[in-house]
Amino acid sequence: MAGDIPRAQPPPARGRHPHLLLWRWRRNPLRRRTDVLQAWIGLGLVLAVLAAAPAAMFSAGDAAYHHYRDTAERQARTRDHVPAVLVHDAPRHPEPGSDEAKKTRYPVEVRFTDADGDVRTGKTDVEPGLPADSTVLVWADEQGAITEPPLTTDQIRSRTMGWAILAFLAVALAGAAAYGIAGLVLQRRNLAGWDAAWSRTAPRWSRYP
Structure with missing residues (x-):
C-alpha cells in the first residue's frame, strides 16, 4: 500500500568504506x-x-x-654422557604398554661415576618399570651434578x-x-x-x- 511505512533497514556494516580510514587525508571543513x-x-x-x-x-x-x-x-666441552645405575625400581605406569606409558618418564635416584672418578648420586627421568641396577645414560656437568644435554641444532x-x-x-x-x-x-x-x-x-x- 502507498501509505505503508517502509520496513527499517539495517545500519550499513562497518568496514565497507575503506576510504573512511583515510579521512584525515581528505579535505573537509571539519x-x-x-x-x-x-x-x-x-x-x-x-x-x-x-x-x-x-x-x-x-x-x-x-x-x-x-x-x-x-x-x-661450552656445554659439549664441560658435560659428559656417563652410564648410571638405578638405586631402586622405577614406578610402574598404571597402563603398561600404552602410548602414554611410552612417553611417561619418572624421576629415579641413580648412582654414577663422574669424570674425576668420584661416585655420585642424583635423580634422572627414566622409563616406567625399570628395575634396580638397570643402566641408563645421564649427562653430568663439571661439578658432577646431573644436568640437561647440550643444546641441539634445533x-x-x-x-x-x-x-x-x-x-x-x-x-x-x-x-x-x-x-x-x-x-x-x-x-x-x-x-x-x-x-x-x-x-x-x-x-x-x-x-x-
Missing part, C-alpha cells in the same frame, strides 16, 4: 591541523617500523644465534627465531605506543582549543535581548 599532523605521524611511524623491524630481527637473531651456539659448544634454531620474533614485536609495539601517545597529546591539544573557542563563544550565546 578537518583540523592536528588531524593532518596525526596522519603524518602515523605514516612516519609505519615507515619507521617497516624499516626498523627487519633490522631488529636480524640483529637480535644474529646475537641470539652466536650466544646459543657458544653455549652449546633448539638453537628455535630459540634464535624466538628472539627474532620478540624483536619484531618490540619494534611494532614501540611504534604503536608512540602513535598512541601522540594521539593523546593531540587530543588534549584539541580539547584545549575547544575550551578556548567555547570561552570566546559562550558569552554571545548566554546574552539576553
Whole structure:
C-alpha cells in the first residue's frame, strides 16, 4: 500500500568504506591541523617500523644465534654422557604398554661415576618399570651434578627465531605506543582549543535581548 511505512533497514556494516580510514587525508571543513599532523605521524611511524623491524630481527637473531651456539659448544666441552645405575625400581605406569606409558618418564635416584672418578648420586627421568641396577645414560656437568644435554641444532634454531620474533614485536609495539601517545597529546591539544573557542563563544550565546 502507498501509505505503508517502509520496513527499517539495517545500519550499513562497518568496514565497507575503506576510504573512511583515510579521512584525515581528505579535505573537509571539519578537518583540523592536528588531524593532518596525526596522519603524518602515523605514516612516519609505519615507515619507521617497516624499516626498523627487519633490522631488529636480524640483529637480535644474529646475537641470539652466536650466544646459543657458544653455549652449546661450552656445554659439549664441560658435560659428559656417563652410564648410571638405578638405586631402586622405577614406578610402574598404571597402563603398561600404552602410548602414554611410552612417553611417561619418572624421576629415579641413580648412582654414577663422574669424570674425576668420584661416585655420585642424583635423580634422572627414566622409563616406567625399570628395575634396580638397570643402566641408563645421564649427562653430568663439571661439578658432577646431573644436568640437561647440550643444546641441539634445533633448539638453537628455535630459540634464535624466538628472539627474532620478540624483536619484531618490540619494534611494532614501540611504534604503536608512540602513535598512541601522540594521539593523546593531540587530543588534549584539541580539547584545549575547544575550551578556548567555547570561552570566546559562550558569552554571545548566554546574552539576553
